[in-house]
Amino acid sequence: xxxxxxxxxxxxxxxxxxxxxxxxxxxxxxxxxxxxxxxxxxxxxxxxxxxxxxxxxxxxxxxxxxxxxxxxxxxxxxxxxxxxxxxxxxxxxxxxxxxx
Amino acid sequence: xxxxxxxxxxxxxxxxxxxxxxxxxxxxxxxxxxxxxxxxxxxxxxxxxxxxxxxxxxxxxxxxxxxxxxxxxxxxxxxxxxxxxxxxxxxxxxxxxxxxxxxxxxxxxxxxxxxxxxxxxxxxxxxxxxxxxxxxxxxxxxxxxxxxxxxxxxxxxxxxxxxxxxxxxxxxxxxxxxxxxxxxxxxxxxxxxxxxxxxxxxxxxxxxxxxxxxxxxxxxxxxxxxxxxxxxxxxxxxxxxxxxxxxxxxxxxxxxxxxxxxxxxxxxxxxxxxxxxxxxxxxxxxxxxxxxxxxxxxxxxxxxxxxxxxxxxxxxxxxxxxxxxxxxxxxxxxxxxxxxxxxxxxxxxxxxxxxxxxxxxxxxxxxxxxxxxxxxxxxxxxxxxxxxxxxxxxxxxxxxxxxxxxxxxxxxxxxxxxxxxxxxxxxxxxxxxxxxxxxxxxxxxxxxxxxxxxxxxxxxxxxxxxxxxxxxxxxxxxxxxxxxxxxx
Numbered sequence: 001x002x003x004x005x006x007x008x009x010x011x012x013x014x015x016x017x018x019x020x021x022x023x024x025x026x027x028x029x030x031x032x033x034x035x036x037x038x039x040x041x042x043x044x045x046x047x048x049x050x051x052x053x054x055x056x057x058x059x060x061x062x063x064x065x066x067x068x069x070x071x072x073x074x075x076x077x078x079x080x081x082x083x084x085x086x087x088x089x090x091x092x093x094x095x096x097x098x099x100x
Numbered sequence: 101x102x103x104x105x106x107x108x109x110x111x112x113x114x115x116x117x118x119x120x121x122x123x124x125x126x127x128x129x130x131x132x133x134x135x136x137x138x139x140x141x142x143x144x145x146x147x148x149x150x151x152x153x154x155x156x157x158x159x160x161x162x163x164x165x166x167x168x169x170x171x172x173x174x175x176x177x178x179x180x181x182x183x184x185x186x187x188x189x190x191x192x193x194x195x196x197x198x199x200x201x202x203x204x205x206x207x208x209x210x211x212x213x214x215x216x217x218x219x220x221x222x223x224x225x226x227x228x229x230x231x232x233x234x235x236x237x238x239x240x241x242x243x244x245x246x247x248x249x250x251x252x253x254x255x256x257x258x259x260x261x262x263x264x265x266x267x268x269x270x271x272x273x274x275x276x277x278x279x280x281x282x283x284x285x286x287x288x289x290x291x292x293x294x295x296x297x298x299x300x301x302x303x304x305x306x307x308x309x310x311x312x313x314x315x316x317x318x319x320x321x322x323x324x325x326x327x328x329x330x331x332x333x334x335x336x337x338x339x340x341x342x343x344x345x346x347x348x349x350x351x352x353x354x355x356x357x358x359x360x361x362x363x364x365x366x367x368x369x370x371x372x373x374x375x376x377x378x379x380x381x382x383x384x385x386x387x388x389x390x391x392x393x394x395x396x397x398x399x400x401x402x403x404x405x406x407x408x409x410x411x412x413x414x415x416x417x418x419x420x421x422x423x424x425x426x427x428x429x430x431x432x433x434x435x436x437x438x439x440x441x442x443x444x445x446x447x448x449x450x451x452x453x454x455x456x457x458x459x460x461x462x463x464x465x466x467x468x469x470x471x472x473x474x475x476x477x478x479x480x481x482x483x484x485x486x487x488x489x490x491x492x493x494x495x496x497x498x499x500x501x502x503x504x505x506x507x508x509x510x511x512x513x514x515x516x517x518x519x520x521x522x523x524x525x526x527x528x529x530x531x532x533x534x535x536x537x538x539x540x541x542x543x544x545x546x547x548x549x550x551x552x553x554x555x556x557x558x559x560x561x562x563x564x565x566x567x568x569x570x571x572x573x574x575x576x577x578x579x580x581x582x583x584x585x586x587x588x
Contacts, residue, residue, distance in 0.1 A: 068238075
C-alpha cells in the first residue's frame with residue numbers, strides 16, 4: 001500500500017508536468033519548468049522503486065538523471081536567451097513564424 | 101582490465117578528438133596574433149578526419165568482439181549488429197559533414213563549435229547503438245539529443261533557426277521524459293534494467309489485466325518516447341517545423357543519424373529485450389498512420405525542406421513495417437530500408453545544399469533546372485524516383501523487401517496500405533521532377549557549380565542508388581548477419 005501511495009504521488013507530479021507543457025499559454029519558461037517537473041517526478045519514481053525492491057540500480061539511475069536534467073535546462077535557457085534577443089518576447093503566441 | 105578500454109577504443113578516440121578540437125578551436129580563434137581566424141572549415145576537416153579514423157578503429161577492431169564480453173554484464177554489448185550499425189553510422193556522419201563545408205563558406209558561418217558538437221553527438225550515437233542497459237540507453241540518447249538541440253539553433257540571428265531549436269528542445273525533452281518514465285515503470289515492475297535480465301523476464305510474457313499493468317505502462321511509455329524521437333505519426337507534432345527552420349546541414353543530420361541509432365535501440369529493446377510483451381498494435385498503427393500522413397500531407401507543400409521532412413516521416417512509416425513484423429526477415433528489411441533511406445536522404449540534402457545560391461526555399465524555384473543544370477536535374481530525378489519506389493532504383497528494392505516481409509508474416513493490411521500510399525506518394529515526387537524538366541519560372545535562377553565534396557558524395561550515392569539492383573547481395577548478407585546477431 002505504501003508503494004502505491006508514493007507512486008501515485010510521483011505520478012501526479014509527472015502528469016502536472018505534462019499538463020504544464022500542453023496547456024501553457026503564458027510564456028515558455030513555464031514549459032522549461034514543466035520539463036524539469038517531469039524529470040523530477042521520474043527521479044522520485046526511481047527512488048521509490050529502489051527502496052521497495054531493495055535494489056541499488058534505481059538509486060544509481062536516480063543519481064545520474066539530475067545531471068542530464070541540469071544540462072538540459074542550461075541548454076534550454078541558452079536557447080531562450082537567443083530567442084529573446086531575436087524577437088524581444090518569450091510569449092508563447094509568437095512562436096509560430098514557421099507555418100504550414 | 102585492458103580489455104575494457106580496448107573494447108570502447110573508437111569512442112575514447114572520438115571523445116579525445118572532440119576535446120582536442122574544442123581546445124584547438126578556442127585557442128586559435130581567440131588569438132590576436134593570428135587575427136581571430138574563423139575556424140569552421142579547419143575544424144570541419146579535422147572533424148571529418150577524426151570520424152574516418154574512428155571508423156578505421158572500429159572496422160579494424162573486429163577481433164575485439166570476442167574479448168569485449170567483459171562489458172556485457174555492465175552497460176554495453178558489442179556484437180555483429182553493433183559493429184555494422186556503427187560503421188554505417190560513422191559513414192553517414194562523414195558524408196553529412198562533408199556536405200557542410202560549402203555551407204560554412206557561403207553563409208559565413210564561423211562557429212567551429214558546430215563540428216565539435218556533431219562529433220560529441222556522434223559519440224553519443226555510438227554509445228546508443230551498443231547500449232545494453234536502460235541507464236546506458238537513456239544517457240546516450242540524452243547526450244546525442246542535447247548536442248542536436250544546440251546545433252539546431254546555431255544560427256543565432258535568424259528567427260527560424262532559434263524557433264526550430266526551441267521547438268526541438270521542447271519536443272526532445274518531453275519525449276525523453278516520457279521514455280524515462282517508461283524505464284522507471286519497467287524497473288519498478290521487474291527490478292531489472294539490463295536487457296539480458298529483461299529478456300529473461302519479459303520474453304513471452306502475457307500482458308493480462310492488473311497484475312502486469314506496470315510492465316504494460318512501461319513498455320507503452322518507452323514505445324511512445326521512441327516514436328516521438330523518430331518522428332512517427334501521431335507523434336510528429338513539430339518535426340516539419342524543426343526540419344524547415346534549422347540550417348540545412350543540421351536538417352540533413354537530423355533526418356539521417358539519429359534515426360539510425362534510435363532504430364538500433366528500438367530493435368534492442370523491443371525485439372531482444374521484450375519479445376512477447378511488445379505492443380505490436382501500437383507500431384502497426386503508427387506505421388500505417390505515418391505512411392498515410394507522409395503521402396497526403398506532402399502534396400500540399402510548397403517548400404522543399406518541408407517536403408523532404410514529410411517524405412522522411414512517410415519513409416519512417418515504411419521502415420516501421422519491417423519492425424512490426426517481428427520476424428528475422430522483417431528486421432532484415434528494416435535494416436536494408438534504413439541503409440537505403442540514409443543514402444537517398446544524403447543525396448537529397450546534398451542537392452538542396454548545392455542549390456542554395458539564391459536561397460531555394462520554394463519548389464517553384466526549381467523550375468527549368470533541366471536547362472540550366474542538366475546533370476543536377478538528372479541526379480535529383482534519380483533521387484526522387486528512388487524515394488517514390490520506382491524500379492530499378494534502390495528505393496524500389498527496399499520497399500519491395502519491406503512489403504515482402506510484411507506479407508511473409510501475415511500483415512496483409514500493412515502491405516496493402518504501404519503499396520497504396522506508395523502510389524499516392526509518387527504524385528508529389530514526380531511533380532518535383534516535372535517542375536524541373538517542364539516548367540519555366542518567371543525569373544530564371546542560375547546556380548553556381550557545387551564544390552568537390554558534394555559532387556563526390558552525390559556521385560557515390562547516385563551510383564549506389566542506380567546500380568544497387570544489379571548486385572544487392574553484400575547488403576543482404578550483411579543485414580542478415582545483423583538481424584541474426586540481434587537474437588543471440
